[in-house]
Each structure stands twice: as structure tokens, then as C-alpha cells.
Amino acid sequence: MKCVKCKGDAVINIRRANAAFCKEHFNEYFTEQTLKAIKHFRMFRKTDKIMVCVSGGKDSLVLWHVLHKLGCDVTGMYIDLGINGYSDRSKDKVNSFAERFGLKTIIVDLREKGHPIPFVARKAKREDCAVCGTIKRYYFNKTAYDGGFDVVATGHNLDDEASRLLANIMHWDDEYMNNTYPVLPAGGKMLKKKVKPLVRLTERETAAFAILNGIDYVMEECPMSKGATSLVFKDALSTIEENMPGSEIFFYTKFLERVKDIDRSKTDSDEMKICQTCGMESFMDKCTFCRLVEKVK
Amino acid sequence: MVKVEFTDGKVEEMSPAPVKDILRKLNLKESTTLVTRDGELLTHDIYVYDGQSIKIINVVSGG
Ligand code: SF4
Ligand SMILES: [Zn+2]
Ligand SMILES: [Zn+2]
Numbered sequence: 001m002k003c004v005k006c007k008g009d010a011v012i013n014i015r016r017a018n019a020a021f022c023k024e025h026f027n028e029y030f031t032e033q034t035l036k037a038i039k040h041f042r043m044f045r046k047t048d049k050i051m052v053c054v055s056g057g058k059d060s061l062v063l064w065h066v067l068h069k070l071g072c073d074v075t076g077m078y079i080d081l082g083i084n085g086y087s088d089r090s091k092d093k094v095n096s097f098a099e100r101f102g103l104k105t106i107i108v109d110l111r112e113k114g115h116p117i118p119f120v121a122r123k124a125k126r127e128d129c130a131v132c133g134t135i136k137r138y139y140f141n142k143t144a145y146d147g148g149f150d151v152v153a154t155g156h157n158l159d160d161e162a163s164r165l166l167a168n169i170m171h172w173d174d175e176y177m178n179n180t181y182p183v184l185p186a187g188g189k190m191l192k193k194k195v196k197p198l199v200r201l202t203e204r205e206t207a208a209f210a211i212l213n214g215i216d217y218v219m220e221e222c223p224m225s226k227g228a229t230s231l232v233f234k235d236a237l238s239t240i241e242e243n244m245p246g247s248e249i250f251f252y253t254k255f256l257e258r259v260k261d262i263d264r265s266k267t268d269s270d271e272m273k274i275c276q277t278c279g280m281e282s283f284m285d286k287c288t289f290c291r292l293v294e295k296v297k
Numbered sequence: 298m299v300k301v302e303f304t305d306g307k308v309e310e311m312s313p314a315p316v317k318d319i320l321r322k323l324n325l326k327e328s329t330t331l332v333t334r335d336g337e338l339l340t341h342d343i344y345v346y347d348g349q350s351i352k353i354i355n356v357v358s359g360g
Contacts, residue, residue: 001343010340011338011339011340012338012340013341015328020340057358058356059358203329203357204328204329204331206356208331208338211331211333211338211354212338221358225358225359226359228359230359231357231359234357235357238328238329238357239326241328242326242327
């Protein structure tokens with residue numbers, strides 16, 4: 001197969017774009033698609049201070065890399081979930097990546113804070129992933145606020161977003177559907193804007209970018225993700241995409257066009273209170289996070 | 298034979314063939330995998346010869 005740009009040997013073919021690229025032109029395509037999303041959805045300006053949530057997986061490391069190469073002021077924020085083995089290995093990947101490219105990082109260690117995920121889940125008698133969601137969201141918001149960041153970026157890709165949309169449509173979950181958008185505005189006085197610059201790229205493309213550019217990511221999955229229902233929707237979508245290339249991005253972008261005018265600034269700052277325990281904004285006198293970790297003290 | 302290694306460490310032996318056919322025999326989709334030989338990405342038309350080894354990377358993550 002030949003590169004559609006230079007006729008050199010291709011390293012990857014992208015069926016939905018009817019294209020194949022050599023390494024150089026794939027990198028160019030990848031960066032263009034990222035920039036296209038950033039501009040189209042007005043994600044941030046050149047001068048904004050960006051916090052990227054990194055897990056050590058391919059998508060977040062690739063996003064960090066691309067934003068850094070674009071000359072953005074970007075800091076990687078990693079949460080050590082306290083999951084034995086997996087957390088240690090993923091943290092190593094984040095640290096060695098940051099060191100290699102001389103990047104700024106913030107590490108929040110849940111073991112140090114006294115609430116590693118498996119421990120909190122056991123004590124609170126709740127699912128690991130539910131607990132993880134609450135704790136991660138809290139620290140993303142808090143770290144972004146404390147650090148004076150303008151925007152929080154995550155590595156969600158086209159497959160993540162389209163499969164989540166499919167799941168939400170299957171459940172007719174209007175609230176989630178309304179929040180399926182690559183940009184969520186800042187809310188209240190403390191919540192920062194959230195953006196997903198990789199929504200025009202598939203997991204296969206982010207993995208290829210990582211491999212081609214020597215980005216060493218953690219290939220193993222979080223052990224708690226076994227049997228995640230999101231995989232069922234991803235599998236269904238990839239079967240459709242395999243037979244009808246281009247269906248997935250069509251499905252996703254047409255949805256975005258339909259919902260583009262919805263007002264997503266849900267937290268009217270007047271109705272927000274301040275958590276009496278931690279000082280972060282909350283709908284109640286004590287925030288969800290503080291109520292959760294209190295149970296395990 | 299061609300040595301096929303998977304992300305989880307499993308190894309299989311297969312007959313020489315283009316990447317596309319190898320994936321099809323393994324029941325894997327093009328859109329969820331990447332294939333490398335000596336660390337280099339291969340497009341699906343590339344023929345893998347007897348004695349060579351390839352790695353199949355599953356790109357789907359559960360998060
Ligand atoms: S799979 Fe792991 S990282 Fe993801 S939400 Fe569950 S516990 Fe957290
Ligand atoms: Zn080229
Ligand atoms: Zn609180």
C-alpha cells in the first residue's frame with residue numbers, strides 16, 4: 001500500500017478516510033484532525049493553561065504529546081488509584097514519558113491520601129468503578145481549580161464517544177446524551193471547562209500514533225474493567241464500521257450537529273453551595289466526595 | 298510457519314499469508330487491531346513469510 005500524499009510505503013490504512021499514510025503523513029493527518037476538533041469546538045486558545053488527565057494508557061499519553069508538540073502550555077495530571085500492580089505500572093509509564101519529553105506533571109496519590117479505590121469500595125460496599133468515578137472526578141476538578149488551569153483535557157477518542165452515545169441511546173438516557181459533547185463549559189465558580197481533542201480519531205489511530213512515535217504506554221487494562229458493558233457497544237460499533245467504513249464518525253458527528261445548541265452550563269453559580277468539609281463547590285453542604293470518604297474513616 | 302504474538306503474551310503458529318488473511322483466520326477485525334513486524338506497523342496487504350514473527354495489538358480499551 002502506498003501513502004496517498006507521497007506515494008512512499010504506507011504504514012497504516014484508514015478505511016473511513018479512504019487513505020493510507022507513511023509515518024510522516026500519518027503524523028500530519030493526526031495533528032490536523034486534532035486541530036480541527038480544537039478549532040471547530042473552540043476548545044481552547046494558544047495561551048490557555050491546560051491540564052491533561054493522564055492514565056498511562058495510549059490515548060492520554062498521545063494527547064499530552066500532541067498538545068506539547070503544538071506548543072501548548074500543558075501539564076499532565078495523574079491519579080494513582082492505589083490498585084496494586086496496575087497503578088504502579090501505569091504510573092511508571094507516565095513518569096518515564098514526562099521525563100523523556102521534559103513535561104510538567106502533577107501526581108495525586110490516593111494511597112497517601114488514605115483512600116485507595118479498592119479500600120474505599122470495600123468499606124463503602126460499593127462498586128469499584130462507581131467509587132473510582134466519584135474520586136477521580138473530584139480530584140480532576142480540585143486539581144484544575146487549585147492549579148489555576150483554564151481547561152481540562154481528556155484523551156477520549158471517537159470509539160469511546162460513539163460507543164457511549166450508542167449506549168445512551170439504547171437506554172434513552174437524555175441527561176447523558178445532552179452531555180455527550182466534546183466541550184463542556186465551565187460551571188459555577190470552580191468547575192473548569194472540559195474538552196476532548198481526540199474525538200475525530202479512533203483508538204486504532206491513537207495506538208498507531210503511539211507505536212510510530214515510540215510512546216510507551218501501558219497496554220494492560222485496569223483489572224476492574226473486566227466485563228465492562230462499554231466493550232459490548234464498542235464491539236457492536238466496530239462490526240458495523242468493519243462492514244460499512246465511515247458509519248461511526250457519521251453517527252457521532254451527525255448527533256453532535258443536532259445537539260450543538262443545547263445549553264450545557266448546568267451549574268448556575270447561585271444555587272451552588274460550598275462543601276463545609278473541603279471547601280469545593282457542591283450542590284449540598286457536604287460534597288459527594290467528602291460524604292464517600294467519610295464513610296471509610 | 299509464522300509466529301503470531303498477542304498483547305496478552307499468547308503465541309500461535311500460522312501459515313504464511315497476507316496480514317489481512319491472518320486476521321480473518323483469527324476472527325479479528327481490522328478496525329480493532331494493529332500488526333507489527335520487527336516493531337514496524339504493517340498494512341493489511343503485506344505478506345508475512347515463513348520464519349517471520351508478527352505481533353497483533355488489540356487497540357480496544359475498556360474505559
Ligand atoms: S475500570 Fe479501573 S480506572 Fe476505570 S473506573 Fe473502574 S476502577 Fe476506575
Ligand atoms: Zn507520505
Ligand atoms: Zn467536600
